[in-house]
Amino acid sequence: MTNANAKALGLLSGTxxxxxxxxxxxxxxxxxxxxxxxxxxxxxxFDLLGVAAHEIGHMLGFVSGVDDLDYNPGFSADDYPFVNTLDLFRYSTDSAGLNAIDWTADAWDKYFSIDGGATPLAQFSTGTVFGDGRQASHWKDDFDESKGYDAHYGFDDFNIGLMDPTAPYGPAAPVITALDILAFDVIGWDLRSSEVPEPGSLALLAMGLAGLAAMRRRKQA
Structure with a gap:
């Protein structure tokens, strides 16, 4: 996990x-x-503030160890056991049936869930090499090529959130959504509000660790 995420969880001193x-x-x-x-x-x-907020989001812990697998073909998941905090909430239909997270580098759909995989809340990207062409440390790209801009930077609706893998040209601008906030909440960050989603971060993290114990590992194709 990132240093900032470790501090949020009390694993490193804030100082x-x-x-x-x-x-x-x-x-x-x-x-x-x-x-x-x-x-x-x-x-x-490009909106500099939005791009900076996106990169700070990665620093805070919106990262996936699946990228390590994706960038290192020929090695199994056992060789790269770098599950990050957010990966504890990463599932597929198959893995949820086994009560396990899905930490694999492939093109199968992966989703964000905080109830052991029972309820998909949003899709994740699946990897630049063996996945959908976007780093796994992001939400699923919602780019719509029918809107007429080029295939990397064009109009982007940001339907999922700030941690979308592609930034739009203006006049569009990145926005922080409730899903972004929920993802940061469950990996250990607290909101400056009394309206914190329940159950709390530590309880949800414990649920994720239970899924890690039964993690289904599938070698890269």
Missing amino acids: NAALDAFITFNSNPLANFDLDPLDGITPFF
Whole structure:
């Protein structure tokens, strides 16, 4: 897990001196970042604040160890047992039937669930190499090519949330959704609100660990 996530769970001291992460941005003017979203995002520019929030989301723990498997063909899941906190809530139809999470690098549908896989809340991306072409550390890409922009950056509806794998050109802008907030809640982050989803983070994390104990591992195709 990331350092920041470990701090949120009390596994590292909040005053630990190690860097949680570092984020770099392209300083080339051709990167076309809009620096002020309050007045709208300039067409064909990217919302810098939204992109930064997305990258901070990864730092906070929205990451999947499936990417390690996906980038290292020829090795089994046993060789890369890097299950991240969010992976404790990663299921497929097959794995849920076995009361286990699905930590595999393939193109089968994977979904986010906080009740042991019984209720799919959102789809995950499945990997750039053996999956759907997007890093597994994201929601499923909701890009709609029928809207006329190019196949990587065009219009993106962000129906699932900020942690979508592709950023849109303006005038669209990334938004944080209830699903983003729920995902961060269950991996250990608390909201500054009395309306925290129930059951609480630690109880949900325990449910995820139960799924980890019975994890179904399937070798890469």
